[in-house]
Structure formats: structure tokens, C-alpha cells
Amino acid sequence: xxxxxxxxxxxxxxxxxxxxxxxxxxxxxxxxxxxxxxxxxxxxxxxxxxxxxxxxxxxxxxxxxxxxxxxxxxxxxxxxxxxxxxxxxxxxxxxxxxxxxxxxxxxxxxxxxxxxxxxxxxxxxxxxxxxxxxxxxxxxxxxxxxxxxxxxxxxxxxxxxxxxxxxxxxxxxxxxxxxxxxxxxxxxxxxxxxxxxxxxxxxxxxxxxxxxxxxxxxxxxxxx
Numbered sequence: 690x691x692x693x694x695x696x697x698x699x700x701x702x703x704x705x706x707x708x709x710x711x712x713x714x715x716x717x718x719x720x721x722x723x724x725x726x727x728x729x730x731x732x733x734x735x736x737x738x739x740x741x742x743x744x745x746x747x748x749x750x751x752x753x754x755x756x757x758x759x760x761x762x763x764x765x766x767x768x769x770x771x772x773x774x775x776x777x778x779x780x781x782x783x784x785x786x787x788x789x790x791x792x793x794x795x796x797x798x799x800x801x802x803x804x805x806x807x808x809x810x811x812x813x814x815x816x817x818x819x820x821x822x823x824x825x826x827x828x829x830x831x832x833x834x835x836x837x838x839x840x841x842x843x844x845x846x847x848x849x850x851x852x853x854x855x856x857x858x859x860x861x862x863x864x865x866x867x868x869x870x871x872x873x874x875x876x877x878x879x880x881x882x883x884x885x886x887x888x889x890x891x892x893x894x895x896x897x898x899x900x901x902x903x904x905x906x907x908x909x910x911x912x913x
Contacts, residue, residue: 690810691752694720696787698733698744700758700768701884704852705742706735714816717758718831722751734821740845741824741887742852752890756814759798763787766796785812824887827868828875834866837874841865849886853878 699718707715719734723745731749735742766787767776768783781788785798800811810816827834853861862879867890876886897903 690755690780690783691747691750692755692778692780692785693750694731694733694768694778695744695746695749696767696778696882698746698883699778700764701744701852701881702733702735702742703759703764703768704735704848705740705886707737710737711863712738712816714756714814714818717756717814719756719818719821720749720751721754721756722749726830732826734818736819736821739842739889740848741821743821743825743885743887745883745885747883754818755810756816756818757785758814759785763796763798771773785811824873825875825885827872828885830868831866831875834868834875837865837867837890838870839867839874840893841874841888842891845888847876849876849888852886853881853884 702718706718710716715736715738717735721734723730723732726747728747730745730747731751733744733746744793750812763778763785767778769776769830771789771791776787776789776795779786779788781794781797784800787795787797789795798812848863849863853863864876864877864879865872865874865888871890871892874888874890878884879884898906
């Protein structure tokens with residue numbers, strides 16, 4: 690099987706995948722080849738059910754859709770660079786591997802000892818990955834959408850930052866837009882055009898400033 694995908698993209702997506710989820714297919718990273726009409730290359734997707742990350746590798750290569758089981762040592766190797774040149778995910782002798790920009794082997798992930806049936810590769814996760822296009826179906830309205838009107842879990846804001854810190858030394862600007870109340874919230878990374886993310890809002894009810902702050906403001910207004 691032929692796979693060529695951005696190491697930086699794999700490191701980015703690793704922040705969004707689930708760990709030890711009973712929906713085992715969420716514990717991996719999904720890769721899908723794109724047609725010329727879709728923009729060519731390969732799209733990578735990962736989600737834990739609450740936040741979803743996407744990475745487009747224009748130069749990526751892939752024979753077919755696949756959900757990858759990727760270990761921490763391989764992800765660690767993929768997230769690094771060699772004199773500023775990013776690494777890539779490849780397949781060598783049936784094993785997932787991290788290669789330098791000049792095709793030098795850095796790390797090869799050992800295959801599991803469990804028997805594999807059919808045409809599935811040893812590092813391939815069986816199952817149907819969620820249709821991510823349903824989550825980003827309103828992304829074409831990003832430019833006209835307002836900023837979020839619903840609360841966002843602070844843990845996911847932190848995750849958005851962590852996912853892109855290693856991908857660029859530029860300031861990690863993140864632009865958030867929400868196409869409709871109670872809908873998904875889109876995250877655009879100013880320093881990385883390849884990356885995109887979707888966060889589900891929190892159900893918080895009516896929002897207002899704290900009562901103590903409103904009291905201070907009223908007192909200040911009364912003093913004129």
C-alpha cells in the first residue's frame with residue numbers, strides 16, 4: 690500500500706483523535722485521497738467526538754481510504770523536522786515509517802503480532818470513520834459568519850493551541866466563527882493554511898456578565 694502524508698499533519702491530527710474510546714475507529718487517524726475535483730492530494734481527519742481536526746496535504750499520496758493506528762514513538766518522530774525540512778509518513782515493507790525529506794529512515798513502527806485477515810494491513814483499524822463532511826458542511830459560510838455566540842470548552846481552546854504550536858514558529862492566531870447559534874464552531878489557523886478544526890459548543894443557557902461585575906459597572910455609572 691502506498692502512503693505519503695505530511696509528518697507535521699500527522700502530529701497536528703494526533704491531538705484530535707480519541708484514546709481508549711469504545712468506538713475504536715476514533716482511536717486512529719483517517720486518511721482519504723482526494724479527486725482532482727476535490728482539490729487533489731490527501732485529507733487527514735481525527736476526532737474524539739467533541740472536536741475534529743483536518744489537515745490537507747496537497748502533495749500527499751494514497752491508494753484508498755484508511756484508518757491508521759499510529760503509536761506515540763512514530764508520532765513523535767513525525768512531528769520533528771530536519772534543518773527546517775518536515776518529515777513524512779510512508780510505508781516500508783508493510784510497516785508505517787517516518788522518513789526525512791530526503792527519504793532517510795528515522796523510525797519504523799513495529800507491526801502488532803495479532804493475526805490479520807483479508808486485505809487489511811497490520812496497522813489498519815477496521816470500521817467506518819464518521820462522515821466528516823457533515824460537520825464542515827457550512828464551512829463555506831466562514832467568511833460571513835460571526836464570532837462564536839455559544840460557550841466553548843476551555844480545554845478544547847487549549848487543545849487548538851497545542852495542536853499547532855509545533856507546526857509553526859509564527860504567532861498562533863486562531864480565528865473562530867459560528868455559522869448559526871448552537872451550531873458547530875469553526876477554527877481557522879492563521880499560520881497554517883493546511884489546518885482546520887471544528888469544535889462543538891457547550892450547552893450553557895442564558896449568558897451574561899457576573900453579577901458582581903455588573904454591580905461594579907452600575908456603581909461606576911452612578912458616580913458619573
